[in-house]
Amino acid sequence: EAGVTQSPTHLIKTRGQQATLRCSPISGHTSVYWYQQALGLGLQFLLWYDEGEERNRGNFPPRFSGRQFPNYSSELNVNALELEDSALYLCASTNTWDRGYGYTFGSGTRLTVV
Amino acid sequence: SQQGEEDPQALSIQEGENATMNCSYKTSINNLQWYRQNSGRGLVHLILIRSNEREKHSGRLRVTLDTSKKSSSLLITASRAADTASYFCATAVFIVGFYFGSGTKLNVKP
Numbered sequence: 001e002a003g004v005t006q007s008p009t010h011l012i013k014t015r016g017q018q019a020t021l022r023c024s025p026i027s028g029h030t031s032v033y034w035y036q037q038a039l040g041l042g043l044q045f046l047l048w049y050d051e052g053e054e055r056n057r058g059n060f061p062p063r064f065s066g067r068q069f070p071n072y073s074s075e076l077n078v079n080a081l082e083l084e085d086s087a088l089y090l091c092a093s094t095n096t097w098d099r100g101y102g103y104t105f106g107s108g109t110r111l112t113v114v
Numbered sequence: 115s116q117q118g119e120e121d122p123q124a125l126s127i128q129e130g131e132n133a134t135m136n137c138s139y140k141t142s143i144n145n146l147q148w149y150r151q152n153s154g155r156g157l158v159h160l161i162l163i164r165s166n167e168r169e170k171h172s173g174r175l176r177v178t179l180d181t182s183k184k185s186s187s188l189l190i191t192a193s194r195a196a197d198t199a200s201y202f203c204a205t206a207v208f209i210v211g212f213y214f215g216s217g218t219k220l221n222v223k224p
Contacts, residue, residue: 004156033211033212035214041216042202042214042215042216042217043157043202043214045211045212045213045214048211048212055211056211090156090157092157092212102147102159102162103147103159103204103212104159105149105156105157105158105159106156107155107156108155108156
């Protein structure tokens with residue numbers, strides 16, 4: 001069974017540009033979570049998608065947005081990039097109806113804004 | 115904030131010793147999970163404890179949960195150099211989401 005897949009692995013953008021990060025959950029998982037992890041810090045909750053809808057979002061500005069597609073894959077968009085957006089972006093997936101077995105994480109996308 | 119806080123922030127021990135990490139959180143939870151992260155990559159799920167459970171074991175891992183104190187502890191027994199990593203607790207709150215603490219960096223010296 002394939003795990004959670006994130007692409008690209010690395011992304012370098014200049015300030016002011018837009019970045020698009022993608023996540024494919026484990027087959028059968030309908031919930032996708034996005035987290036931002038700045039270097040050496042903990043994970044900050046960004047967005048939660050479930051069954052195609054945004055269920056909750058963390059304390060981030062509106063230029064962080066995303067969506068979930070009918071196949072439950074998800075996209076995170078960051079507009080008007082700022083230097084402090086440089087971080088590891090992690091995606092996790094789980095089943096909606098059974099949260100008892102933990103969340104499966106992808107390996108992340110390392111975004112560098114220069 | 116619903117995020118948990120781990121304590122200590124960093125822990126350095128000798129191989130063979132036990133490592134204990136603590137996590138405190140602020141709201142009622144459905145379950146609490148511990149994850150491990152190597153070198154800033156993806157997280158690996160270690161163990162989940164539900165809100166109605168008090169203790170759980172998995173191999174060399176022992177997790178306790180005290181919902182009255184809103185705290186949990188992770189004990190790694192007979193630590194190995196390969197256990198060197200960052201460890202995070204995460205609280206799952208139904209409908210609201212899934213929140214991580216700031217992590218404990220464990221260094222196990224050979």
